Amino acid sequence: MNIIDIPQFIKAKILERQESLFKKDIETHNELLSERIKGKAVLVIGGAGTIGSSFIKAVLKFKPGKLIVVDTNENGLTELTRDLRSTQGQYIPKEYITYPMNFGESVFEKMFKNEGPFHIIANFAAHKHVRSEKDKYSIEAMIDNNVFKAKKFLDILLEFPPEHFFCVSTDKAANPVNVMGASKKLMEEVIMTYSSKIQIATARFANVAFSNGSLLDGYIQRLLKRQPISCPSDVRRFFVSPEESGQICMLACMLGNSGEIFFPKLEEDEMVNFKDITLNFFKAMGQAVHLCSSDEEARELAANWTEGNPYPVYFFDTDTSGEKLYEEFYTDTDIVDIESFDSLGVIKNAVKPSFEQIEKTLSGLQNMMSSGNYDKASIVSQLKNIIPDFAHIETGKTLDEKM
Numbered sequence: 001m002n003i004i005d006i007p008q009f010i011k012a013k014i015l016e017r018q019e020s021l022f023k024k025d026i027e028t029h030n031e032l033l034s035e036r037i038k039g040k041a042v043l044v045i046g047g048a049g050t051i052g053s054s055f056i057k058a059v060l061k062f063k064p065g066k067l068i069v070v071d072t073n074e075n076g077l078t079e080l081t082r083d084l085r086s087t088q089g090q091y092i093p094k095e096y097i098t099y100p101m102n103f104g105e106s107v108f109e110k111m112f113k114n115e116g117p118f119h120i121i122a123n124f125a126a127h128k129h130v131r132s133e134k135d136k137y138s139i140e141a142m143i144d145n146n147v148f149k150a151k152k153f154l155d156i157l158l159e160f161p162p163e164h165f166f167c168v169s170t171d172k173a174a175n176p177v178n179v180m181g182a183s184k185k186l187m188e189e190v191i192m193t194y195s196s197k198i199q200i201a202t203a204r205f206a207n208v209a210f211s212n213g214s215l216l217d218g219y220i221q222r223l224l225k226r227q228p229i230s231c232p233s234d235v236r237r238f239f240v241s242p243e244e245s246g247q248i249c250m251l252a253c254m255l256g257n258s259g260e261i262f263f264p265k266l267e268e269d270e271m272v273n274f275k276d277i278t279l280n281f282f283k284a285m286g287q288a289v290h291l292c293s294s295d296e297e298a299r300e301l302a303a304n305w306t307e308g309n310p311y312p313v314y315f316f317d318t319d320t321s322g323e324k325l326y327e328e329f330y331t332d333t334d335i336v337d338i339e340s341f342d343s344l345g346v347i348k349n350a351v352k353p354s355f356e357q358i359e360k361t362l363s364g365l366q367n368m369m370s371s372g373n374y375d376k377a378s379i380v381s382q383l384k385n386i387i388p389d390f391a392h393i394e395t396g397k398t399l400d401e402k403m
Contacts, residue, residue: 001223001285001287001307001311002285003220003223003285004281004284004285006210006220007241009280009281009284010209010210010239010241011241013277013280013281013284014209014239014272014277015209015239015240015241020241020243020244020247021240021244021264021266021343022244022247022248022251022264022343022344024342024343025251025341025342025343025344026247026251028342029251029255032254032255033062033250033254033255034062034063036120036163036164036254037059037062037063037064037120037254038062038063038064038065039063039064039065040064040065040066040119040120040163041064041065041066041068041116041117041118041119041120042059042064042066042067042068042118042119042120042121042122043068043069043070043112043116043118043120043121043122043162044056044067044068044069044070044121044122044124045070045071045103045121045122045123045124045125045153046070046071046103046123046124046125046126046168047069047070047071047077047080047098047122047124048069048071048073048076048077048079048080048098049071049073049076049124049211049212050208050211050212050242050245051124051168051208051211051242051245051246051249052069052071052122052124053076053080053083053246054208054242054243054244054245054246054247054249055122055124055245055246055249055250055253056069056080056084056246057084057243057246058243058246058247058249058250059120059246059250060084060090060091060092060093061091063091063093064093064120065093065095066093066095066096067092067093067095067096067097068096068097068098068099068111068115068118069097069098069099070098070099070101070103070108070111070125071098071099071100071125072100072101072102072125073100074100076212077098077099077100080098081098097115099111102125103123103125103149103153104144104145104148104149104152104153109156112156112160113160116160117160117162118160118162119162119163119164120162120163120164120165120253120254121157121162121164121165121166122165122166122167122168122249122253123150123153123165123166123167123168124168124249125145125149126145126146126168126184127141127142127145127146127180127183128170128180129180129213129399130172130178130180130181130320130321130322130323130399131398131399131400132180133178133179133180133321133322133398134398134400135375135376136374136375136376136379139179139376139379140369140379142179142180142183143179143183143186143365143369143379146180146183146184146186146187147183147186147187147190147362147365148362148366150167150187150190150191151190151358151362154190154191154194154198157194157198158194158197158198161197161198161199162198162199163199164199164201164253164254165198165199165200165201165253166200166201166202166203166249166252166253167187167191167200167202168202168203168249169184169187169188169202169203169204169261170184170204170205171204171205171206171238171263171327171328171329172184172324172327173185173187173188173204174204174328174329174330174331175328175331175389175391176387176389176390176391176392177322177323177324177390177391177392177393178321178322178323178324178392178393179322179379179380179383179392180322181322181390182383182387182390182392183383185387185390186361186383186386186387188202188261188350188351189350189351189352189353189358189361190358190362192259192350192351192352192353193352193353193354193355193357193358195258195259195352196258196259196352198258199258200258200259201252201253201256201257201258201259201260201261201262202252202260202261202262203248203249203252203261203262203263204261204262204263204329204330205238205240205245205248205249205262205263205264205329206237206238206239206240206264206266206327207237207238207239207240207327208239208240208241208242208245209239209240209241209242210242211242211245215231215274216277216281219278219281226302226303226305227299227302227403228292228295228298228299228301228302228311228312228313228314228403229278229289229298229311229312229313229314230295230298230313230314230315230316230402230403231274231275231278231313231314231315231316232274232275232315232316232317232318232323233273233274233275233315233316233317234273234275234317234318234325235273235274235318235323235325236271236272236273236274236325236326236327237271237272237274237327238264238266238270238271238272238327239272240264244264248262248264248344251341251344252344256346259350259352260346260347260348260350261330261346261347261350262344262345262346262347263329263330263344263345263346263347264329264343264344264345265338265341265343265344265345266329271326271327275315278313278315282311282313287310287311288309288310288311289310289311289312289313290309290310290311290312290313291313291314291315292312292313292314293314294314295314295316295402295403297312297314298312298313298314298403299312299403314403316402319395319397320395320397320398320399320401320402321392321393321394321395321396321397321398322392322393322394323393324393329345330345330347331389333349334347334349335347335348335349336348361386364382365379365382365386368382380392380394
């Protein structure tokens with residue numbers, strides 16, 4: 001079975017646009033972007049993932065003088081370097097180093113203080129999947145990474161403030177229904193607390209088509225292993241390309257005022273159903289599909305599949321915890337600027353708690369988790385007290401129960 005040209009499929013069948021959504025804004029602000037990036041020292045945390053590596057490629061077009069990339073994924077860092085050094089015409093600064101380490105550990109702090117100062121810092125280290133919400137252990141790990149470690153790093157930045165700092169958020173932080181979205185909403189409030197002392201911006205954006213670990217990226221792995229394709233039939237999502245994901249973060253980081261939250265200007269009718277993407281994916285390959293009535297039927301047919309026969313696909317109705325059937329970037333209470341940029345909206349009135357408020361909030365969460373006397377429900381309950389618009393969807397089922 002021949003795998004199609006994925007970047008072209010994304011443009012033609014998911015985004016329905018051949019040029020980047022952010023092309024005009026990059027061209028409009030090209031001179032300012034160059035002024036703020038050229039020759040500067042850049043630190044990217046979580047740079048081996050799809051969004052982090054795309055941010056790196058967007059920034060490298062403006063020729064920074066130094067680039068250090070940190071990620072816990074050693075293999076991902078290796079692939080990033082191979083990708084950059086194998087690309088014709090790719091600019092890479094002479095001072096380019098990758099470090100496989102966790103940004104919450106002491107060795108990172110040593111590296112940061114000794115290798116700095118850094119003019120531009122972007123943090124993409126995050127638990128980003130709703131799938132990661134399972135039980136109290138997985139949720140504690142998520143909050144630790146998305147919130148506590150982010151705050152610890154911000155405390156360091158108070159002593160070594162960069163010219164520009166970016167910390168990635170998610171569309172799921174708007175009216176969150178899952179712990180991942182709630183943790184990112186809390187992360188937003190944490191960074192906003194520091195926005196009066198450090199130049200900080202963030203961005204909420206759509207699903208990144210075929211990003212590492214995503215449902216669509218999993219299609220490639222399933223086909224290579226001759227395993228069935230499975231996806232929800234009732235979920236719609238906004239999408240951007242991997243290239244666009246890096247561009248929106250670069251624009252927010254370099255052009256945003258401190259305390260602003262950026263998002264792509266996409267209309268509701270631009271949301272795409274996963275089922276439609278799946279059917280178009282097979283159509284583009286010229287491959288017929290067999291619609292299965294159960295995952296067991298799909299696995300059995302895949303195990304015996306041969307070239308020339310329809311490929312087994314199983315569509316199911318969503319019934320797992322924390323799944324929202326649609327996406328949104330802002331709420332009715334947000335003050336939104338949709339005039340300053342061609343392709344970006346900006347939330348101007350993000351909540352900015354005091355340092356005392358945020359310390360009290362996080363201490364309450366940490367004390368509960370440190371006590372050992374808690375479960376998933378008690379964490380969710382405490383998050384609801386912190387984030388009034390958090391409406392958790394609990395079904396008792398997780399995505400790990402799905403193919």
